[in-house]
Structure formats: structure tokens, C-alpha cells
Amino acid sequence: MTHAVEITGIRKVFNEGRTNPVVALDDINLAIADGEFISLIGPSGCGKSTLLRLVANLIDPTAGSVRVNGKSAADARRDGDYGMAFQQSGLFDWRNVVRNVELPLELKGWEKAKRRSRALEMLDLVKLTDFANNYPWELSGGMQQRVAIARALSFSPKLLLMDEPFGALDEMTREHMQSELIRICADTGSTVIFVTHSIPEAVYLSNRVVVMSPRPGRVAAVVDVDLGPRSDDTREANRFFAKVTEVREALRGYEHTDALTGGDMR
Amino acid sequence: MGAVRIDRNAIRRSLLFVVSLLLLAVLWEAYKLVGPEAGGKILGARLLPKAENRSMPHVWDMLSRFGRPEQRGSSGSVFMAVLAGGWFTFRIALAGLLLGLAVGFALAVVMARFRIVERGLLPWLVVSQTVPLIALAPLVVSWGGRLHVGSLTWQKWMSAAVIAGFLGFFPLAVGGLRGLSSPPPASVELLDSYAATWRSGLIKVRIPAAVPYLVPSLKLAGSAAVVGAVVAEISTGLKGGIGRLIIEYSREATADPAKVFTAVFGAAAIGLAMSALVAVLDRYVSRNRPKEMFA
Amino acid sequence: MITRLVRALGPPILFGALFLAAWELFVVARDIKAYLLPKPSAIWGQFHDNIGQIWKVARVTGLNALVGLLVGLALGLVMALLASRFSLLGELIDPLSVAAAAMPIIVLVAIFNNLFSITSEVPRRLMVAVVVFFIVFINVAKGLRQASATQLELMDSYGAADLQIIRKLRIPNGLSFLVTALRQAAPLAVVTAFVSEYFGGPQNGLGSRIAQAISSSRDTTGWAYVLAACLLGLTFFALSALVERWAMPWQHHRTT
Numbered sequence: 095m096t097h098a099v100e101i102t103g104i105r106k107v108f109n110e111g112r113t114n115p116v117v118a119l120d121d122i123n124l125a126i127a128d129g130e131f132i133s134l135i136g137p138s139g140c141g142k143s144t145l146l147r148l149v150a151n152l153i154d155p156t157a158g159s160v161r162v163n164g165k166s167a168a169d170a171r172r173d174g175d176y177g178m179a180f181q182q183s184g185l186f187d188w189r190n191v192v193r194n195v196e197l198p199l200e201l202k203g204w205e206k207a208k209r210r211s212r213a214l215e216m217l218d219l220v221k222l223t224d225f226a227n228n229y230p231w232e233l234s235g236g237m238q239q240r241v242a243i244a245r246a247l248s249f250s251p252k253l254l255l256m257d258e259p260f261g262a263l264d265e266m267t268r269e270h271m272q273s274e275l276i277r278i279c280a281d282t283g284s285t286v287i288f289v290t291h292s293i294p295e296a297v298y299l300s301n302r303v304v305v306m307s308p309r310p311g312r313v314a315a316v317v318d319v320d321l322g323p324r325s326d327d328t329r330e331a332n333r334f335f336a337k338v339t340e341v342r343e344a345l346r347g348y349e350h351t352d353a354l355t356g357g358d359m360r
Numbered sequence: 361m362g363a364v365r366i367d368r369n370a371i372r373r374s375l376l377f378v379v380s381l382l383l384l385a386v387l388w389e390a391y392k393l394v395g396p397e398a399g400g401k402i403l404g405a406r407l408l409p410k411a412e413n414r415s416m417p418h419v420w421d422m423l424s425r426f427g428r429p430e431q432r433g434s435s436g437s438v439f440m441a442v443l444a445g446g447w448f449t450f451r452i453a454l455a456g457l458l459l460g461l462a463v464g465f466a467l468a469v470v471m472a473r474f475r476i477v478e479r480g481l482l483p484w485l486v487v488s489q490t491v492p493l494i495a496l497a498p499l500v501v502s503w504g505g506r507l508h509v510g511s512l513t514w515q516k517w518m519s520a521a522v523i524a525g526f527l528g529f530f531p532l533a534v535g536g537l538r539g540l541s542s543p544p545p546a547s548v549e550l551l552d553s554y555a556a557t558w559r560s561g562l563i564k565v566r567i568p569a570a571v572p573y574l575v576p577s578l579k580l581a582g583s584a585a586v587v588g589a590v591v592a593e594i595s596t597g598l599k600g601g602i603g604r605l606i607i608e609y610s611r612e613a614t615a616d617p618a619k620v621f622t623a624v625f626g627a628a629a630i631g632l633a634m635s636a637l638v639a640v641l642d643r644y645v646s647r648n649r650p651k652e653m654f655a
Numbered sequence: 656m657i658t659r660l661v662r663a664l665g666p667p668i669l670f671g672a673l674f675l676a677a678w679e680l681f682v683v684a685r686d687i688k689a690y691l692l693p694k695p696s697a698i699w700g701q702f703h704d705n706i707g708q709i710w711k712v713a714r715v716t717g718l719n720a721l722v723g724l725l726v727g728l729a730l731g732l733v734m735a736l737l738a739s740r741f742s743l744l745g746e747l748i749d750p751l752s753v754a755a756a757a758m759p760i761i762v763l764v765a766i767f768n769n770l771f772s773i774t775s776e777v778p779r780r781l782m783v784a785v786v787v788f789f790i791v792f793i794n795v796a797k798g799l800r801q802a803s804a805t806q807l808e809l810m811d812s813y814g815a816a817d818l819q820i821i822r823k824l825r826i827p828n829g830l831s832f833l834v835t836a837l838r839q840a841a842p843l844a845v846v847t848a849f850v851s852e853y854f855g856g857p858q859n860g861l862g863s864r865i866a867q868a869i870s871s872s873r874d875t876t877g878w879a880y881v882l883a884a885c886l887l888g889l890t891f892f893a894l895s896a897l898v899e900r901w902a903m904p905w906q907h908h909r910t911t
Contacts, residue, residue, distance in 0.1 A: 399771060
């Protein structure tokens with residue numbers, strides 16, 4: 095079965111051959127199915143953002159391969175097979191909201207009428223149709239991120255790559271955006287790779303949480319999250335807390351095993 | 361390791377600077393070769409400079425002029441005259457800079473202490489930079505000889521120094537204010553918890569915090585002071601400085617075209633000397649500070 | 656909105672008024688002679704009386720400033736665009752910009768005056784253009800380089816070609832720096848045009864009138880011309896600030 099994303103034997107070394115090389119990632123293997131929502135979580139410097147950028151073909155691996163939809167990462171990028179969203183919305187100040195969403199479509203040569211109708215469709219998806227003609231500075235942080243997500247989805251990529259997109263938002267807006275994201279992904283059927291620092295966020299959003307170890311980044315554990323369809327009550331369910339604890343202990347696990355050779359985790 | 365890399369960058373930059381100067385010289389001579397002797401027109405307007413030797417001396421003539429006597433028959437070379445004038449103007453600029461620093465920083469302290477003063481005064485300070493208050497120069501200089509401060513008679517050069525300082529004090533006031541206001545609230549609250557007075561907070565926290573902000577302001581103020589000194593000399597007819605030389609040599613330009621260039625080079629030298637002075641001060645002051653402060 | 660305006664403008668207006676009042680009282684109380692320091696009211700009187708003359712000469716200086724400003728803007732913009740494409744060009748102009756900032760380049764007027772006829776206004780306009788050029792070049796070149804990292808990564812992820820990145824990201828970003836540069840350059844253009852008149856050439860601008868007034872012992876009139884020069888500078892500044900507000904309403908709320 096071809097997975098949506100296949101990461102095989104990925105290794106990334108920065109400054110290779112120079113005085114202080116840094117092994118950011120070592121032997122990463124991950125297979126992500128169509129429509130799955132995967133979170134990458136780990137301490138600062140564990141390489142999760144690096145891994146995301148490797149899948150995005152924004153940087154190249156030192157060893158190993160990434161295949162997206164059966165193609166190489168480079169081909170996937172060229173064909174527009176994925177959309178990205180970052181912690182900063184990266185909206186262009188000089189364009190209004192709808193023209194910001196149109197940006198990737200312009201670059202891919204879509205004609206004017208089609209661009210406009212698709213952009214408005216996307217804005218409807220993120221519930222910002224009324225703000226189509228406003229400028230980014232007139233919108234709140236959460237709204238700007240929704241525009242960024244609309245832009246990422248504008249050319250209907252099957253894969254969404256997100257690097258802590260809600261990191262700059264306050265807690266309540268964050269929870270709201272998480273619910274929105276789940277709804278949008280259900281509508282579009284997208285596969286998502288989501289980088290985050292927040293354990294509850296990872297558990298709430300994902301089918302599986304990939305826990306990474308500190309540098310050199312490796313996959314320390316993969317936690318299956320079988321919470322069923324999410325709702326506002328999910329965050330208060332016992333099962334949710336159990337899963338959060340499981341992830342937290344997985345995160346702590348390698349700390350303890352590093353300090354005490356192979357010893358007990360508690 | 362880091363120090364070596366910086367030096368290589370500086371060498372490359374100095375090299376490029378020399379190359380660009382050489383390119384300018386080449387362009388100058390090239391224009392002399394092909395340009396119209398009596399000047400010319402572009403689209404009906406007289407926009408092309410005159411390429412003749414009386415208007416555009418050769419680059420090598422400009423440089424050699426330094427070595428020859430200032431006036432026909434006089435004993436001093438142009439180099440000595442320009443050097444003397446440059447030194448005169450440099451001292452005025454320096455005096456002005458120090459005055460500007462004192463006044464600017466004092467204003468910064470007052471504005472930092474009383475927010476109402478900041479709100480009332482700062483807009484005027486901003487405005488002062490958008491208007492040619494250098495226009496006041498001739499009027500200020502007429503104080504010379506007629507104003508007595510205690511036992512001191514107002515000298516003409518003092519007006520020039522005041523004007524130089526005036527051009528320079530604004531960046532220092534603004535930079536100083538930003539610096540004095542820069543300590544994070546946590547530091548200020550710490551002092552409050554020790555029941556420290558505003559004055560000791562000023563001395564122990566705010567002033568040290570302000571220093572890295574003053575240094576880039578000093579760069580701006582320094583070059584502004586040099587401009588102020590030169591222009592003050594010219595607009596007030598003050599003798600002895602490079603400004604006076606520029607005007608004099610400019611008047612003799614038809615007979616002795618290369619001379620005015622020597623004075624211009626001298627003025628450039630003063631500016632570079634001031635930058636060097638500020639750079640040395642910068643090095644000394646920030647020797648113990650983390651490098652990231654100067655983004 | 657009104658309260659915000661009052662809060663912002665109130666203190667400076669108050670300070671200004673107090674300053675003028677104190678000035679007036681000081682001159683009257685200490686019976687200061689006019690050639691040292693005239694009263695504000697006397698200055699205003701002279702300004703009012705000479706308004707025709709003032710307008711005539713202010714126009715000359717103002718026109719010099721305007722022409723030089725526009726030429727400098729255009730040249731600075733073009734050069735910055737070229738420099739972003741041909742980095743060697745940028746590396747050559749950069750040290751010149753640094754040197755120009757360090758030295759009193761206004762003295763170049765003395766050289767310019769010899770390159771053209773003595774009745775020409777071109778030396779002054781050229782001087783203004785040079786000063787404005789460096790300001791614009793430095794700012795716009797910086798702006799063209801400084802597109803945010805996030806935006807560049809996004810453009811990469813869309814597979815955008817270099818030319819597309821320049822057209823859709825770098826240039827609009829750089830233009831916003833142009834407008835900021837304008838706000839710095841406009842008042843400086845007036846000051847430069849003004850000061851250039853001291854170096855010789857046709858004596859029909861604001862600067863020469865001040866010198867004339869002093870030499871004929873009409874100091875108060877001289878101060879009136881100074882006031883006119885200040886108003887000219889303020890006008891240029893206000894207009895450029897308005898352009899900035901109009902062209903980039905987001906400047907005060909930068910999101911990236």
C-alpha cells in the first residue's frame with residue numbers, strides 16, 4: 095500500500111565536513127497513511143522542524159529518502175502536493191485577505207476568475223468570507239492564521255505540513271483553532287503532519303503522536319490516540335488525560351533511560 | 361576564530377571601498393574625455409557639466425595640488441593650509457558634539473523622569489530635525505562680541521560650536537531616552553523593592569543600560585556635528601576653518617581649479633576622523649558587552 | 656478618537672505656547688535688543704509684512720528641494736533594484752554610502768558650482784539628489800534583502816521561480832521601505848537645498864535673504880525668513896508623512 099508519506103532512513107547532518115557538524119536527525123523511519131493526522135512532539139532542538147522541512151523539500155537529507163504520494167519530495171513540491179503553515183502567518187501586508195489566499199494560485203498560473211472563486215471557497219471553509227477585502231493588519235492573530243490555512247489549502251493539496259501554527263496564540267484561541275482545524279481536515283480529507291510543543295494539542299488533534307528524542311533526533315515512541323471523533327468534551331474525558339499522560343511519560347522516558355542506564359522510568 | 365573572520369570581512373570591505381573610489385576617478389576622467397568642454401544640454405536643459413580643465417581638473421592634478429604652495433609666492437603648501445583648517449574645524453565639531461551630548465543626555469534624563477515632559481517635548485525635538493534651523497546660524501553668530509556670559513565674552517567660534525552641537529543633540533536625546541527607558545520592568549521593580557530612589561536607579565540601572573543606545577546615536581551626532589561646524593563656518597564667515605577655505609578656494613576656482621578639491625578632501629578627512637574617534641570610543645565602551653546588542 | 660488626538664497633541668501644543676510666552680516675556684522684561692533676540696510677536700509681524708517676498712524666495716528653494724528629491728528617489732530606487740540583482744553593484748555602492756554618511760558631503764556643492772554656469776540652479780538640485788539618493792538606496796536595498804524568512808519559505812514551498820519571488824515578494828516589500836525613506840529624505844532635501852545656497856551661485860533663495868537681512872541690520876526680518884524656512888521644511892515633512900500613511904496604512908501594525 096502506498097502511504098501518503100514514506101520517510102525511510104532519514105539522516106540530516108548540518109555543517110558536515112566542517113569543524114562542528116550537528117547531527118539533527120538520525121535514522122528516522124515513518125509511514126503515514128492517507129488522511130492521517132500525525133503530530134511531531136519533542137524537546138527543543140530534537141529536529142522536528144527539520145524533519146518537516148525535509149518532507150517539504152525545503153532542505154535535503156544527508157541520507158535516506160522521503161516519498162510523498164509515491165513521488166520524490168522534490169517532485170511533490172513542484173506539483174503542489176502539499177501546503178504549509180508556520181507559526182508566523184507570513185501574510186503579505188500589501189495584499190488584502192482574498193489576494194493573500196490567491197498567492198499560490200497566481201504562482202501556479204491559474205486564471206483570474208478561477209483563482210478568485212477558489213479563494214472565496216477557501217475563505218468560506220475557514221469562516222472568514224466577510225473579511226475578504228480586509229488587510230492582514232485589521233485581523234486578529236487567530237484570524238490571520240485561518241487565512242494562512244486557507245492559503246495553504248487553496249490548491250487542494252492532499253498533505254498539510256504545519257510548524258507550530260498556533261504557537262503565537264493565547265490558550266483559548268488555540269483551542270478554538272484546534273477544533274476548526276479538525277473540522278477543515280474532515281471536510282478536505284487531508285493528511286497532516288503537525289509540529290507542536292504542546293502535549294494536549296498533539297493528543298487532541300492526532301491519530302498518532304510521534305515522540306522524538308533530543309539531538310540527534312530519533313523516533314523515541316509512537317503513541318496511538320484512539321479517542322474517536324473529537325468534540326469540546328473530549329478535552330475533559332478521562333481517556334484524553336490518560337493519553338496525555340502516556341505521551342508525557344514517553345517524552346520523559348528517554349531522559350530517565352539516558353541518566354540511569356536502561357533503568358526504571360519512574 | 362571569530363576575530364579572524366571579522367578582520368577578513370573588514371579587509372574585503374576596505375578593498376571594495378578603494379575599488380569604488382578608483383571607479384569614480386575613472387568615470388571622472390572618462391567624462392573629461394568625451395564630455396562637452398562648455399557643458400551641454402539634455403532635453404533642452406543645461407544638465408551636462410563642463411568637461412574642460414578649468415571646471416574639471418584631472419584627478420592627478422587634484423592630488424598634486426596638495427604639494428604646491430597655497431598662494432603664488434607664499435611659503436606654506438596647500439597641504440599645511442588644509443591640515444590647519446581641518447584641525448580648527450575638527451575641534452569646533454568636537455566641542456559641539458560634547459555640548460550636544462551634555463544637553464541631549466540631560467534632556468533624555470528629564471524626559472525619562474517626567475513622562476509629561478516627554479510627551480510635550482519630544483514632538484518638538486522631532487520637528488527640530490525636519491526644519492533647517494541651521495538658518496539661525498548667522499543670527500546666532502551676531503552674538504559674537506556683543507554677548508557677555510559672566511566674565512566670558514562670546515567668541516564667534518562658540519556660535520559655530522553651538523550650531524554643531526545643535527545639529528547633533530537630537531539623535532543623542534532620542535537614543536538616550538530609548539536607552540534610559542530600556543531596562544526591563546523586572547529590573548526597575550527590583551530596585552523599587554529595595555526602596556531605592558529614582559536617582560540611584562538612574563545611576564545604577566538606567567545609565568548603564570543607556571550606553572549601548574548612545575553609541576549608534578553618537579555616530580549620527582558626530583557626523584552631524586562636523587556638518588554643522590563646516591556649514592556654521594561658511595554661513596557666518598568664521599575664519600580659520602575648512603569651511604572658510606572651501607569658500608575662498610571656490611572663489612579662485614577659475615584661476616586655480618584643483619585647489620577647491622583639496623579643501624573638499626580635507627573636509628572628508630575631518631568626517632572620517634570623527635567616525636574613527638567614535639568607533640574607538642565604541643570599541644572601548646562595549647568591550648565587555650555581548651555582541652548581539654548592536655543588531 | 657478625539658480624546659486620543661487631544662492627548663497626543665495637547666502636551667506639545669502646551670509646551671510650545673508656554674515656550675513662546677516665556678520668550679516674549681523674557682525679551683520684554685530684560686529689554687533685550689532686537690539684534691540679539693527679537694520678540695516672537697515682532698517676528699510674526701515681519702513675517703506678515705513680507706509675505707510676498709517670502710513666498711517668492713521660498714518657491715525657489717522649495718523647487719530645488721523638490722526636483723532634487725524626485726531625481727534622488729528615482730535614481731535610488733533604480734540602483735537599489737539593480738543592486739539586488741547584481742550584488743557586486745551593491746557591494747561597490749555600500750562603502751560609498753557609509754563614507755557619504757560619515758563626511759559632510761554638502762561641501763560637494765563647491766565642486767558642483769564649478770561644473771555648471773554661475774546662474775544655474777543645477778548644482779543645488781544635484782546636491783539634493785545626491786543626498787536623497789544615498790538615503791533611498793540604503794533603505795530600499797535593505798528592504799529588498801529583508802523579506803521575512805517565513806515568507807521566503809512559503810514561496811519556496813510553492814515552487815516559485817526566482818523572478819516570481821522578486822516580483823511578488825521582494826519588490827512590494829522594498830517599496831514600503833521606499834516610502835519610509837521618503838519620510839527621512841523630504842525634510843533633508845529642504846535643508847540641503849537651503850544650505851547649498853551658502854556656497855555661491857544665484858542669490859534668490861531663502862538662505863541669501865537671511866544673510867541680506869543681517870547685513871542690512873534688519874535682524875528681525877532675518878528671523879522671519881528663518882520662520883519661513885522652518886515652515887517649508889515642515890510642509891515637506893508633513894506631505895511625506897501623508898504619503899506614507901496613504902501608501903502603507905499597515906505600517907503601524909506590521910504583522911510580519
